[in-house]
Amino acid sequence: MKILSWTLTIFFQWNQPDIEGFHFTFWVAPATLVFERPTELSFELTQSFDDKWLEIQDIEMNKVDNKSVWTIITQQGDISFNADTFKQIIRKETILPTWTKCSL
Numbered sequence: 001m002k003i004l005s006w007t008l009t010i011f012f013q014w015n016q017p018d019i020e021g022f023h024f025t026f027w028v029a030p031a032t033l034v035f036e037r038p039t040e041l042s043f044e045l046t047q048s049f050d051d052k053w054l055e056i057q058d059i060e061m062n063k064v065d066n067k068s069v070w071t072i073i074t075q076q077g078d079i080s081f082n083a084d085t086f087k088q089i090i091r092k093e094t095i096l097p098t099w100t101k102c103s104l
Contacts, residue, residue: 001036001037002036002037002038003034003035003036003037003038004034004035004038004041004081004083005032005033005034005035006032006033007030007031007032008030008031008032008033008056009028009029009030009031010028010029010030010031010090011026011027011028012026012027012028012029012094013026013027013094014026015027015096025096026096027094027095027096028094028095028096028097029090029091029092029093029094029095030090030091030092031088031089031090031091032088032089032091033059033086033087033088033089034086034087034088034089035070035081035083035085035086036083036084036085036086036087037083037084037085038081038082038083039081039082039083040080040081040082041079041080041081042079042080042081043077043079044077044078044079044080045074045076045077045078045079046076046077047076047077054074054075054076055074055075055076056072056073056074057073057074057075058072058073059071059072059073059086060073061086067082068082068083068084068085068086069081069082070082070083070086
């Protein structure tokens with residue numbers, strides 16, 4: 001069986017700091033997204049050599065002519081394809097690492 005898979009870090013929860021000006025923290029876990037029998041794969045991405053990450057904002061599924069059309073929406077553009085099924089496999093329990101800091 002053909003599959004399309006991505007291994008990534010999922011941010012499960014954003015924790016706003018109690019004190020303004022401090023960093024956000026995040027509960028994260030490694031995961032794998034698996035799509036079975038992919039077809040019609042299309043990438044429309046704008047990414048420079050300086051980009052180190054592909055940031056996924058959302059994953060959408062729409063039915064078109066009885067096919068499941070998946071769109072992975074990222075900060076850098078969209079990836080779309082048809083696939084019969086989707087599984088999300090969480091590889092470990094969520095943790096609150098010290099390296100996940102973001103100042104907004």
